[in-house]
Amino acid sequence: MLKKPSRKAPVIGYVLVASIGLTACSTKVPYERPTFGFADSYTSTMANPPAQLHDDAWWTAFGDQTLDALVTLALADNIDLAIARERVIEAQATVQILSPQASATPSGALTHEREPDGSTQTRTELQLGFSWLFDPYGARQQQREAAQAHAEAADAEVDAARLLLILNITNAYIDLRYNQHLLQLRRQQLRSRQQTAALTKRLFDRNAAIRIDVVRTDALVAETQALIPELTTAVASRKHAIATLTGRTPNQLEISLDKSAHQPRLGKPVNTGIPSDLVRNRPDIRIAERQYSAAVSEIGIAKADLYPRLALQGTISLANTNTADGIQSVFGPSITFPSLPSSSTRAVVAARHSQARQAHSEWKSTVLIALEEVETALAEYRNRASSVQAAQRSARLYREVFDLTRDLVERDGATIRELIATEEDISNADIVLAQNLRWLARSFITLNISLGTGSTAVPNRTTDEITPGSEHKNE
Structure with missing residues (x-):
């Protein structure tokens, strides 16, 4: 039978443990969420009630089913968004990686030995190792809080990636429809100029026009x-x-982008809420706040390194051989003192304080930039709306002038040059209107993105509802 050793902790051990217990104090730095002196409303709008905007599918305001389907596909299959989601999983796993305060490690071994004299011996050994780390300064808790803050920041980064994706795909769609409409206008312009060229040639044959008019109309046809x-x-x-934004190659996109190729127009006003809504609606502000929280926790972690660390460790072993068996146990405290001199450790604490102040300033800067972006986007959106109204009226009037001038040319009441000039005017007016519609749509998009609208929105339809066989399928 193996003898079970007995160990008595030295008196000095008790003294050290008692000393740590007497001097123990938490190094945790209290965290308070940062605040900002927001106004009640944006300067370019009337006062609005608070609004939860992060789950608002604002792009549906265009009333465009194709755009809605594209956003659904992108949110489901975009590669960059998938990477951002994986980073959240990684950050959450990091929280779990932190070793627990108490742990046990079982192990076992079986050996069979043959001696030179031919005798054999079988040995079986089971062992249980355990440790318990005292945390009187709250260092481990602060490590967990810092890791959790980083995980929450990663989660907010998913919302930021979602918002960026929606921005990119809606802008790409608006630009697509703009270019398609511009292509239609140019083709209409080409047909109109071809008709003018044919009319000029008829007038030239009747000696009612000169050669330069024929050449000029032919040149305009070639230009178009x-x-x-x-x-x-x-x-x-x-x-x-x-x-690409939907995670597909061009020939794999299930949705036709050629049907209903008209420029999207808005069907409802913008809900801006109030400036303080930005704190919960904009993911970049939430990211900055979580990073500030992690930086504050890092201060306490660094301060804990200024104090001794105490752990209780031990093993219990059960051994069995051909000749004997028994239980052996080892148990006792261990103390790790901070390095001397402590000037480098104190410098780390000072650096962590500086990093926390920097993080707080970055949060304030993020809020200020957000307010600036919203105010600028609001001003641009309102101005673009006014420009669209003026451009619509201009296009309508120039089209009326063009029709009147063409009738006068047929009756010899106006010249070809005057017809060409009015034709140019209506073409330019149509293009200006298309440009203003495009910029109005883009300013609406920019405004919603700057408000943080839709960062957590989930479309109602699923990808199964917009796969081949739906109304959007390519033919």
């Missing part, structure tokens, strides 16, 4: 033809970008 290939390329480029 030269503009079409560039627009065709722009349309293809936007289609390819949209496919």
Whole structure:
């Protein structure tokens, strides 16, 4: 039978343990969520009630089913968004990686030995090792809080990635429809100029026009033809970008981008809420706040290194051989003192304090930039809306002038040059209107993104509802 050793802790051990217990104090730095002196409303709007905007599917305001389907596909299958989700899983796993305060490690071994004299011996050994780390300064808790803050920041980064994805795909769709509409306008312009060229030739044959008018109208036809290939390329480029954002190659996109190729127009006003809503709606502000929280926890972790560490460790072993068996146990405290001199450790604490102050300043800077972006986006959105109204009226009036001028040319009441001039005016007016519609849509998108609207929104439809066989399937 193996003898079970007995160990008595030295008196000095008790003295050290008692000393640590008497001097123990938490190094935790109290954390308070940062605050900002927000106004009640944005300067360019009337006072609004508070609003939860992060789950609002604002892109549905365009009333465009194709756009809704594209956003659904992108949110489901975009690669960058999938990477951001994986980073959340990694960050959450990091929290679990932190070793527990108490742990036990079982082990076992079986050996069979043969001696030179031919005798054999079988030995069986089972062992249980355990440790318990005292944490009177709260260092481990603060490590967990810092890791949890980083995990929550990673979760907010998913919302930021989702918001960026929605921004990119809606802008790409608006640009696609703009270029498609511009291509239609250029083709209409080409037909109109071809008709004008034919009319000029008839008038020239009747000696009612001069050669220079014929050449000029033919030149305008050639000029318009030269503009079409560039627009065709722009349309293809936007289609390819949209496919990539949905995680597909261009030939795999299940949704037709050629049907209903009209420029999207808004169907409801913008809900801006109030400035303080930005704190919960904008993911970048939430990321900055969580990073600040982690930085505060890091201060306490660094301060804990200034004090001794105490752990209780031990093993219990059960051994069995051909000749004997028994239980052996070892148990006792261990103390780790901080390195001397402690100037480097104190410098680390000072650095952590500085990092926390930097994180707080970065949070304030993020809030200020957010307010600036919202105010600028609001001003641009309102101005774009006014520009669209003026452009619509201009296009309507120039089209009326063009029709009147064409009638006068037929009755010899106006010249070809006047007809060409009015034709140019209506073409330019249509293009200006298309540009303003595009910029109005983009300013609406920018405003919603700057408000943090839709960062956690989940579309109602699933990808199964927009796969081949739906109304959007390519034919």
